[in-house]
Amino acid sequence: MKSKILLAALLAVTLIVPTFAFEEIQCSSDAVFSAHSCNQCFKWEAQSQWDTVGYLSDEWVNTSPTDMIVYKEIQEDPRLVNLSPDQTQWFQLPSSQWFWEYTSEFDNIYSEAEDGYVLESGKKVTWIKSKLGYGYQLAENTAPAWENIGMLVFPLTSHALLSDGTISEDSDVHNECVLFTSGSPEPENPVVIKRLPETGPAQFIMLAFFAMILSFVLVKARKES
Numbered sequence: 001m002k003s004k005i006l007l008a009a010l011l012a013v014t015l016i017v018p019t020f021a022f023e024e025i026q027c028s029s030d031a032v033f034s035a036h037s038c039n040q041c042f043k044w045e046a047q048s049q050w051d052t053v054g055y056l057s058d059e060w061v062n063t064s065p066t067d068m069i070v071y072k073e074i075q076e077d078p079r080l081v082n083l084s085p086d087q088t089q090w091f092q093l094p095s096s097q098w099f100w101e102y103t104s105e106f107d108n109i110y111s112e113a114e115d116g117y118v119l120e121s122g123k124k125v126t127w128i129k130s131k132l133g134y135g136y137q138l139a140e141n142t143a144p145a146w147e148n149i150g151m152l153v154f155p156l157t158s159h160a161l162l163s164d165g166t167i168s169e170d171s172d173v174h175n176e177c178v179l180f181t182s183g184s185p186e187p188e189n190p191v192v193i194k195r196l197p198e199t200g201p202a203q204f205i206m207l208a209f210f211a212m213i214l215s216f217v218l219v220k221a222r223k224e225s
Contacts, residue, residue, distance in 0.1 A: 023042065023043055025042065027039070027041040035176060036081065040177070045183075049138055055135075056136075058126040059127070060124060060126075060156055062122060062124065064160065067120050068119050068156045068211075069117065070116060070159075071157075075155070078100060080092075083148045084150075088138060088142070088150065090136050092135075093128075093137050094134065098131060103125075103127060106125055112163070113120065113130050119158075127156070128154070136152075143182040145184060146181050147182045148179060148182075152177070152178040153177050154175065157171050158172050160172070
């Protein structure tokens with residue numbers, strides 16, 4: 001049985017093309033953004049039951065006139081907010097533990113002098129991503145089509161490096177939010193893998209895509225055995 005599931009998954013992989021259907025929108029377009037203190041807002045395609053999103057990442061863009069510094073110790077992990085708990089259930093797969101990791105690109109901007117991660121004015125860096133094989137699955141969805149059912153929030157807290165060499169005590173909390181709405185009624189076959197791109201440009205890694213699908217299939221196979 002497991003071999004048949006794996007074979008079906010491998011055949012399905014050849015037919016799946018990652019969809020880049022997200023778009024940046026005005027945060028004023030929906031009251032749900034202000035309710036979650038969103039500073040930059042995006043909308044993702046509608047999600048149906050058993051849909052899964054993975055390869056999550058976020059860009060830190062320094063639009064301020066000064067260099068900014070980030071300390072890992074005070075950061076909060078990105079989180080998925082269930083906007084319709086009576087009608088939907090989201091799960092972190094394979095688990096919530098060790099879901100997120102900092103990127104090597106982010107580690108490269110570490111400043112020993114400042115004991116933090118410094119991003120120069122006008123620069124950007126992909127600072128956080130979900131681990132390979134991890135994602136969010138919509139395990140239950142009875143919400144009407146187009147109703148808001150989930151929001152992925154990427155919070156980032158930074159401080160300004162002042163011209164006199166000191167660090168501002170005032171923190172800048174920036175929340176990037178991706179809104180999910182309800183899609184069509186539930187299809188019969190689960191394990192539909194979709195890629196949620198970062199809020200800036202990113203390359204899709206096919207090898208990682210194969211690995212994530214196999215990870216979800218193996219989890220499902222173990223549950224059915």
